[in-house]
Amino acid sequence: MHKNSFLFRQEPHWKKKHPGLKQALPADVHSWVYEQGSLTRRLRKVYGQSFTVEILFHRWKPAFIGECDLLKLPHQQYNLIREVLLHADGKPLILARTVLPEHTIKIAKRNLSHLGTRPLGEVIFSYPKLERLDLNISCIQYAQWRQELTNKVNVEQQVWGRRTVYAIQRQKMLVSEFFLPGALETVKT
Numbered sequence: 001m002h003k004n005s006f007l008f009r010q011e012p013h014w015k016k017k018h019p020g021l022k023q024a025l026p027a028d029v030h031s032w033v034y035e036q037g038s039l040t041r042r043l044r045k046v047y048g049q050s051f052t053v054e055i056l057f058h059r060w061k062p063a064f065i066g067e068c069d070l071l072k073l074p075h076q077q078y079n080l081i082r083e084v085l086l087h088a089d090g091k092p093l094i095l096a097r098t099v100l101p102e103h104t105i106k107i108a109k110r111n112l113s114h115l116g117t118r119p120l121g122e123v124i125f126s127y128p129k130l131e132r133l134d135l136n137i138s139c140i141q142y143a144q145w146r147q148e149l150t151n152k153v154n155v156e157q158q159v160w161g162r163r164t165v166y167a168i169q170r171q172k173m174l175v176s177e178f179f180l181p182g183a184l185e186t187v188k189t
Contacts, residue, residue, distance in 0.1 A: 006057035011064035014136035028184040029160040040121030047088035053117045057083035063099045071172050092153045093183040097176040104171040127168050134165040
């Protein structure tokens with residue numbers, strides 16, 4: 001297994017948000033990528049209590065170089081890396097990867113390091129001064145996923161994703177979300 005990810009063989013290539021990219025997104029992906037609210041809240045409206053989180057990776061490791069650059073962190077700094085699968089009744093919906101620097105965890109009074117199977121969105125969207133600072137978009141091809149992941153989640157087509165830099169009291173974190181076919185079938189509520 002890659003030392004800092006269960007999801008990826010290598011770091012995904014991300015594109016900055018720009019108007020042309022917005023028009024290039026497939027219609028079923030668009031509402032997910034540009035969702036302003038909590039994805040957790042959106043999924044709970046549709047799936048209720050059958051919506052659950054499965055932890056795939058939860059370790060203190062250096063993040064990918066691009067992630068460190070975006071967060072302005074030293075490349076060898078250890079951060080809490082959390083990768084999860086969001087699903088409902090066994091249907092995979094979203095894969096997510098979060099990079100949590102230690103100073104962000106401290107500001108959040110350690111709530112972010114002890115989530116267990118609680119969705120990150122339930123916690124961060126409860127902070128009154130949560131800021132959304134940056135958004136990038138990526139399209140992941142089958143070969144970029146780790147074999148262990150493709151054995152677990154049948155992903156045979158390209159998967160669109162977004163990564164968002166959030167800040168709580170000016171302390172940054174990075175949340176990347178990848179929208180599986182199950183999520184794309186979910187009607188916007």
